Amino acid sequence: LKRGKVAEIKELLLYLHPADIAELLVDIQNGSQKALFKLMDYEKAAEVLDELEPEIQIDLIDSLAEKEKAEILEKMSVDEIIDLLQELPESKVEKLLKKLPMDELEKVKGLLLLSRDSAGGIMTTDYVYIPEDTPVPEAINMVRKFGREAETIYYLYIVDRDHHLVGVLSLRELISARRDMIVKDIMHKKVVSVHVDDDQEDAARAIEKYSLLAIPVVDSDQRLMGIITVDDALDVLREETTEDIHKLAGITAEEDIILTGSPLKAAQKRLPWLLICLFGDLIAGSVIKGFESTLETVIALAFFIPVLMATGGNVGTQSLALAVRGLATGEITAGNFVSYIFQEAKAGLIVGIICGAILTIIALAWQGNPNLGLVVGAAMGVALTLAALIGMIIPMILNALKIDPAVASGPFITTVVDITTLMIYFSLATCFFNLV
Amino acid sequence: LKRGKVAEIKELLLYLHPADIAELLVDIQNGSQKALFKLMDYEKAAEVLDELEPEIQIDLIDSLAEKEKAEILEKMSVDEIIDLLQELPESKVEKLLKKLPMDELEKVKGLLLLSRDSAGGIMTTDYVYIPEDTPVPEAINMVRKFGREAETIYYLYIVDRDHHLVGVLSLRELISARRDMIVKDIMHKKVVSVHVDDDQEDAARAIEKYSLLAIPVVDSDQRLMGIITVDDALDVLREETTEDIHKLAGITAEEDIILTGSPLKAAQKRLPWLLICLFGDLIAGSVIKGFESTLETVIALAFFIPVLMATGGNVGTQSLALAVRGLATGEITAGNFVSYIFQEAKAGLIVGIICGAILTIIALAWQGNPNLGLVVGAAMGVALTLAALIGMIIPMILNALKIDPAVASGPFITTVVDITTLMIYFSLATCFFNLV
Numbered sequence: 001l002k003r004g005k006v007a008e009i010k011e012l013l014l015y016l017h018p019a020d021i022a023e024l025l026v027d028i029q030n031g032s033q034k035a036l037f038k039l040m041d042y043e044k045a046a047e048v049l050d051e052l053e054p055e056i057q058i059d060l061i062d063s064l065a066e067k068e069k070a071e072i073l074e075k076m077s078v079d080e081i082i083d084l085l086q087e088l089p090e091s092k093v094e095k096l097l098k099k100l101p102m103d104e105l106e107k108v109k110g111l112l113l114l115s116r117d118s119a120g121g122i123m124t125t126d127y128v129y130i131p132e133d134t135p136v137p138e139a140i141n142m143v144r145k146f147g148r149e150a151e152t153i154y155y156l157y158i159v160d161r162d163h164h165l166v167g168v169l170s171l172r173e174l175i176s177a178r179r180d181m182i183v184k185d186i187m188h189k190k191v192v193s194v195h196v197d198d199d200q201e202d203a204a205r206a207i208e209k210y211s212l213l214a215i216p217v218v219d220s221d222q223r224l225m226g227i228i229t230v231d232d233a234l235d236v237l238r239e240e241t242t243e244d245i246h247k248l249a250g251i252t253a254e255e256d257i258i259l260t261g262s263p264l265k266a267a268q269k270r271l272p273w274l275l276i277c278l279f280g281d282l283i284a285g286s287v288i289k290g291f292e293s294t295l296e297t298v299i300a301l302a303f304f305i306p307v308l309m310a311t312g313g314n315v316g317t318q319s320l321a322l323a324v325r326g327l328a329t330g331e332i333t334a335g336n337f338v339s340y341i342f343q344e345a346k347a348g349l350i351v352g353i354i355c356g357a358i359l360t361i362i363a364l365a366w367q368g369n370p371n372l373g374l375v376v377g378a379a380m381g382v383a384l385t386l387a388a389l390i391g392m393i394i395p396m397i398l399n400a401l402k403i404d405p406a407v408a409s410g411p412f413i414t415t416v417v418d419i420t421t422l423m424i425y426f427s428l429a430t431c432f433f434n435l436v
Numbered sequence: 437l438k439r440g441k442v443a444e445i446k447e448l449l450l451y452l453h454p455a456d457i458a459e460l461l462v463d464i465q466n467g468s469q470k471a472l473f474k475l476m477d478y479e480k481a482a483e484v485l486d487e488l489e490p491e492i493q494i495d496l497i498d499s500l501a502e503k504e505k506a507e508i509l510e511k512m513s514v515d516e517i518i519d520l521l522q523e524l525p526e527s528k529v530e531k532l533l534k535k536l537p538m539d540e541l542e543k544v545k546g547l548l549l550l551s552r553d554s555a556g557g558i559m560t561t562d563y564v565y566i567p568e569d570t571p572v573p574e575a576i577n578m579v580r581k582f583g584r585e586a587e588t589i590y591y592l593y594i595v596d597r598d599h600h601l602v603g604v605l606s607l608r609e610l611i612s613a614r615r616d617m618i619v620k621d622i623m624h625k626k627v628v629s630v631h632v633d634d635d636q637e638d639a640a641r642a643i644e645k646y647s648l649l650a651i652p653v654v655d656s657d658q659r660l661m662g663i664i665t666v667d668d669a670l671d672v673l674r675e676e677t678t679e680d681i682h683k684l685a686g687i688t689a690e691e692d693i694i695l696t697g698s699p700l701k702a703a704q705k706r707l708p709w710l711l712i713c714l715f716g717d718l719i720a721g722s723v724i725k726g727f728e729s730t731l732e733t734v735i736a737l738a739f740f741i742p743v744l745m746a747t748g749g750n751v752g753t754q755s756l757a758l759a760v761r762g763l764a765t766g767e768i769t770a771g772n773f774v775s776y777i778f779q780e781a782k783a784g785l786i787v788g789i790i791c792g793a794i795l796t797i798i799a800l801a802w803q804g805n806p807n808l809g810l811v812v813g814a815a816m817g818v819a820l821t822l823a824a825l826i827g828m829i830i831p832m833i834l835n836a837l838k839i840d841p842a843v844a845s846g847p848f849i850t851t852v853v854d855i856t857t858l859m860i861y862f863s864l865a866t867c868f869f870n871l872v
Contacts, residue, residue: 017628019645027771144612153608154590154649171607172589176580192453208674209455211667213590213649230666231647237670238644241677242761248681249757249846250750263782270754270787277750278791282798284742295738302731302738306720306854309745314686314713314847318706321685325678335463346699351706355714362718410685410846411750418742 010039018044022051034063046075054087070099077151078104079124079232082111119203120196122236123217123226126150129157132166132184136177143171151229155214158187165191165216165224193218196225201240204233248324250274250409273411280415284422291426300367301429304376311355311380312387312421313414319344319391320413324405327395337396348388356381375432379425387417446475454480458487470499482511490523506535513587514540515560515668518547555639556632558672559653559662562586565593568602568620572613579607587665591650594623601627601652601660629654632661637676640669684760686845709847716851720858727862736803737865740812747791747816748823748857749850755780755827756849760841763831773832784824792817811868815861823853
């Protein structure tokens with residue numbers, strides 16, 4: 001960011017899309033970041049802020065003079081201001097709220113009371129509503145007039161006198177409607193909506209399922225509170241996917257980005273499952289200790305501990321991934337879960353037989369001990385079938401208990417499978433070598 | 437599906453959303469599925485088919501009489517027909533194509549040549565384009581006229597005489613434009629577009645990034661070929677997420693759903709990584725064999741093999757999940773990957789020190805052998821730091837080599853970490869117990 005080039009950069013910024021500028025800001029260092037940010041006019045700056053994560057928003061807004069802050073806040077969309085305020089400490093919230101114009105302040109205050117993860121927490125109040133007895137030409141005028149501020153004008157929500165949601169109309173339908181109708185007669189009375197307290201993920205999935213551009217949010221009396229647009233739904237689904245992948249790997253999910261922040265914090269998010277599994281695998285170790293005399297007699301049994309543990313864990317993790325994703329996308333339902341379990345058992349058995357046979361041959365060739373080969377192969381076969389079942393059934397049980405199945409992380413399943421596998425292995429070995 | 441209730445069910449179907457009917461069809465058994473499907477009129481049936489997976493589409497269409505097939509195909513959207521045809525064997529494709537009306541046939545034939553995973557493979561040709569010198573009132577008329585068939589009328593693409601994409605206009609802007617303008621003067625000249633050969637995931641990410649409702653698809657000469665709408669982008673992102681989660685668990689991703697299909701096929705998709713890792717963990721086993729004399733002297737070393745292997749694998753998988761997801765969402769870039777590696781190393785070190793210390797104490801308490809406690813704890817600390825680095829760096833290398841980082845599946849990382857961990861553990865033990 002050289003001094004002489006400021007004019008050039010200013011022009012470039014005019015031309016760039018806010019999403020690209022946001023990406024650029026994340027990539028460059030702190031000093032230049034703020035300098036660059038200040039080169040934009042308020043409108044553009046507000047648009048760029050809309051694209052950024054709350055932590056960076058706070059950082060950039062803090063760097064502004066008080067007057068600039070107020071100007072930019074006024075231009076930001078209500079739902080983004082809410083996101084921002086939810087990240088700030090109490091004292092700063094008060095200060096920022098004072099800068100908002102009166103009408104926005106009212107909106108924001110109402111929204112701030114809603115839970116962050118609910119549909120209400122991500123909805124916007126910038127939508128177009130039309131009273132049910134409005135004639136078509138007047139409705140078109142209302143769209144022209146109020147549409148400028150709205151996040152979408154393509155869905156028009158029809159309300160009665162008490163602001164109850166009674167219908168919906170697409171702009172497409174409105175402009176091709178006969179001019180002598182009133183909206184009540186042409187609207188769709190069946191509206192897919194979500195409750196303000198519903199989970200934001202449910203709202204996003206509804207938008208996905210019904211291929212909507214926006215979904216209305218209502219309270220318990222069916223009063224229209226706001227809307228959630230498809231771009232916000234995309235953000236929610238992306239965040240939830242990241243959370244699911246992290247949870248599957250045994251990382252505690254938090255509202256915000258995991259990758260940034262201090263290593264100490266990062267470690268904190270990873271330790272809970274690590275420690276649970278550490279103790280779990282000490283139990284697996286004590287299984288070995290329980291069969292110490294078997295191991296002392298046939299020390300070669302130890303050489304196959306890694307391959308049995310690892311393959312068992314891998315099969316369990318595969319089944320877990322199938323189950324968790326199947327439950328998340330709604331492919332596994334209350335109606336068909338039994339057939340998935342059976343199929344998984346069969347797949348586990350096939351995988352077990354193949355891996356078991358291969359391992360028997362290798363063990364025989366490597367150690368030249370037929371008994372050992374049979375024990376190792378048989379243990380593999382049984383262990384893999386059980387691993388597939390454990391990986392499929394545990395997330396299903398969690399789901400039935402209304403617990404997010406993704407918390408049954410890979411590490412947890414692996415630990416359960418480890419204990420099972422070693423018990424099978426050493427029990428079989430003890431029997432086979434007549435050591436009982 | 438009782439005979440007497442057909443009329444009732446028919447009425448219910450009229451009232452239900454196609455997405456809900458599709459869900460219902462997936463859940464009920466085969467016989468009733470087809471019976472239910474036939475109760476709908478062609479338009480509704482086509483809408484429901486649009487929501488279903490290709491396998492089920494084929495199944496349902498096959499159950500129809502020839503005349504019905506043609507009627508329904510005509511009503512389905514072009515991009516869905518393409519999806520369907522791409523699943524069918526050559527001979528059936530020919531038969532179905534003959535049923536299409538001439539104009540649709542042309543469109544479909546052109547699209548069929550495009551790669552399935554490209555932007556061209558998921559685009560639709562049902563869009564509204566407007567020649568650049570059209571006056572505003574006439575443009576509004578064109579939207580009214582051609583809009584009925586289009587997938588979206590909210591973005592209007594402006595083309596020149598040779599169908600080059602020269603601009604875009606939202607319906608919102610068009611209806612609020614002055615009536616004496618021509619579209620060329622009010623359109624945006626900067627249009628975000630994707631190339632017909634681009635990956636469909638890139639197209640979906642562009643829609644997500646710029647919060648679009650649709651993105652135009654162009655050829656190398658910038659000629660407009662079609663559009664991809666946000667609802668199709670959502671489908672792509674959901675499928676890609678499923679693929680990523682499956683790949684991470686070491687399941688070979690294929691175009692279609694993993695959960696359905698025969699158990700033999702399911703086993704096939706899971707075996708490649710399982711077998712690679714099986715051989716890898718035999719190497720881990722031969723590390724133990726290499727230190728056989730150490731193990732024979734201190735048999736208690738075996739009790740800690742599970743906890744070291746499992747915790748190492750867990751840390752490696754956590755780092756892998758962070759890396760793969762960070763790369764997929766674009767959070768990790770060429771500019772900042774070094775700082776992520778450093779942060780990961782620090783996080784691994786912290787986790788390693790904490791787990792190592794805990795394990796030292798437990799080993800001491802359990803086995804009452806201070807040397808053993810120190811060896812186990814030190815091995816844990818070193819192994820976890822390395823595991824974090826391996827899990828972060830390997831996917832980054834793959835990404836740099838333009839290989840999807842998600843193929844560095846959890847099982848693969850775990851195997852590499854297993855071998856490393858056991859080598860560290862037994863080397864340390866051999867030194868500590870002065871057994872060299």
